[in-house]
Amino acid sequence: MDSITQQLCESAYMHDARIERIQARTVRVPLARQTSFATRRVESRDYTIVRIETADGCYGIGFCYGGHRGGTLVTHAVRELFAPQLRGRSALEVEGLWREMYQDSLLHGRAGSVMRALSAIDIALWDRNARAAGLPLSRYLGATAAERVPAYASGGYYLDGKSPAMLGEELAGYVALGFNAVKMKVGRLDPKSEEARIRAAREAIGDDVLLMLDANNAWSDVSTALEYMKRYEPYDPFWIEEPFSPDDIESHAQLARRTPVAVATGEIEAGRWRHHELLEKRAASILQSDAAVCGGISEWRRIAAMAAGFGVTVCPHWFHDLHVHLVASTSNARYVEFFPDDAVLNFRRLIDRQLVVEQGALVVPTAPGLGFDFDERVLDSYDVDAGDAGA
Numbered sequence: 001m002d003s004i005t006q007q008l009c010e011s012a013y014m015h016d017a018r019i020e021r022i023q024a025r026t027v028r029v030p031l032a033r034q035t036s037f038a039t040r041r042v043e044s045r046d047y048t049i050v051r052i053e054t055a056d057g058c059y060g061i062g063f064c065y066g067g068h069r070g071g072t073l074v075t076h077a078v079r080e081l082f083a084p085q086l087r088g089r090s091a092l093e094v095e096g097l098w099r100e101m102y103q104d105s106l107l108h109g110r111a112g113s114v115m116r117a118l119s120a121i122d123i124a125l126w127d128r129n130a131r132a133a134g135l136p137l138s139r140y141l142g143a144t145a146a147e148r149v150p151a152y153a154s155g156g157y158y159l160d161g162k163s164p165a166m167l168g169e170e171l172a173g174y175v176a177l178g179f180n181a182v183k184m185k186v187g188r189l190d191p192k193s194e195e196a197r198i199r200a201a202r203e204a205i206g207d208d209v210l211l212m213l214d215a216n217n218a219w220s221d222v223s224t225a226l227e228y229m230k231r232y233e234p235y236d237p238f239w240i241e242e243p244f245s246p247d248d249i250e251s252h253a254q255l256a257r258r259t260p261v262a263v264a265t266g267e268i269e270a271g272r273w274r275h276h277e278l279l280e281k282r283a284a285s286i287l288q289s290d291a292a293v294c295g296g297i298s299e300w301r302r303i304a305a306m307a308a309g310f311g312v313t314v315c316p317h318w319f320h321d322l323h324v325h326l327v328a329s330t331s332n333a334r335y336v337e338f339f340p341d342d343a344v345l346n347f348r349r350l351i352d353r354q355l356v357v358e359q360g361a362l363v364v365p366t367a368p369g370l371g372f373d374f375d376e377r378v379l380d381s382y383d384v385d386a387g388d389a390g391a
Contacts, residue, residue, distance in 0.1 A: 046071020
């Protein structure tokens, strides 16, 4: 945002925040190299990009991940379900607009693509309002951390030909950058092979670095999970992430009772009600709610507040450019998941500035709103539905 536009936004903040235009588009960004998780392989990523403009000349941007195919479903939900009911409404009425959008989409969603569309819109509204106030989003939300927040380096993916030694070298490289916490993927191979990977990782990073394990819904029953966890436990993992399907809350709860390793989950969970069930059943001691999935910044804040009442820490999943602001403004949030390059989270190719890392912590942006904008030329190069950007 240039200085003239910023001054106009600040002076008009409480004047005319009527929503005049809602745009949505899908971009498909290929990965440089096909990457594997416990249960799937990914060659590209779809993102829905949202821009909301108000009568005073201000704007806000939002976004979400739409999967490795079919991302246009999210974009169409923005255009067809939500945009018609937002035009002419005040962008300042974020909570009220959220309630109306959620209620109006009950037959279509409550989770999945429709909730991701609602999330992207909600993010854009918060971004617009913070920009209009001339404040970084973290400050607009009531920041508790002034300058920087802790982060862990996320990597350790399965690649063809990648040996345990190579995995260890990768994670040690993150430690050399100053990170005192790293995460790797698990659950794709047999127990013996998985133990070899985790042993190599622990030997490479040393005993004082936190090692998070991400199973990406690898297991379908508790007995199988325990077979793997017995192999993992001697290497002192900080958490085991998404051991089961997100719908299998009972198995999460049983595993949490039977392993000393913290169970973390919630990254593809939507809505405070499902999160409440996770908390009530003690199925997770760490919630990884993603504001671009669970219902936007509005719902993420409700979930985080509810988690605080259960004594549960929040470490949001993905989109470090968004979650740096939320962790900085939430007392029971601890870590931001950070991707040091675009090999996996290639969203960073779409934006005009990157977060600054200082000794394993992220410097909280000081520019208004989210602190970045999209590079329109790059968006155009990846666009899969050009000519249908909304109205």
